[in-house]
Amino acid sequence: MNYFQLVNRLNDLYDRFENREVDSATILKRIKRTVKFRECKFFAIETLSLPYGKFTVSGLYDPYQDEQGKPSILIEIAFPFTRSFRFDNDNLRREHWAELCIDLASILGHEFMHLNQFRKRQFEWPRAYKSNNKNINQQEIENYYGDPDEIGAYAFMAATEICLNKFSYHKKATATNTALYQTYRKFFTKQDPVILKFLKLTEQYTKRLEKQYHATTF
Secondary structure (H helix, E strand, C coil), rough: CHHHHHHHHHHHHHHHHHCCEECCHHHHHHHHHHCCCEEEEEEEEEEEECCCCCCCCEEEECHHHHHCCCCEEEEEEECCCCCCCCCCCCCHHHHHHHHHHHHHHHHHHHHHHHHHHHCCCCCCCCCCCCCCCCCEEEEEEEHHHHCCHHHHHHHHHHHHHHHHHHHHHCCCCCCCCCCCCCCCCCCCCCCHHHHHHHHHHHHHHHHHHHHHHHHHCC
16 A cells, blocks of 8 residues: 555545544544554544644654564544544534545655664664754754654655645645745755755655556555
């Protein structure tokens, strides 16, 4: 199952739930059945900080667990605190669900990038990026986004944004107008090697995903 098939199958869950009241535990169970990757473990939390119809997805890859052959990609889905969700045009609309599906597939792609990076290196850690920024908070952020593994993983996410805009919304998109490029530009100049590597990898992954899309049977 590739990226586009995953997004499609997750979106199809809305049809299964349509015109029904469904709680977060049932939604998570169906997502687990749809995302059949043995490397993944899914968790759900309910929070008061999210409005109805909004979800957040967080992910973590643990190379130590992976090296031991255990599930190493942890995915946490935050649901707004409510008894249940009504799947219809007046409550939890299809566009709400589509946002969750895209976020979930992109986060999974990000973490699988890390999994492949570590496996390719025999679980060795990459060389850390060292920021010269004298502001400690900015330094920590730049060290994170400048990390070579993170550049690759975020470039993949930027490539998915470009492809979704192109194939789903028929909008022209380039690496420099993705949300992640704008994030990187907050911390690095246009000619910084971090930015140049991000753009190069985004272009590479976009071409791969475009080939994948055209070869995919839905």
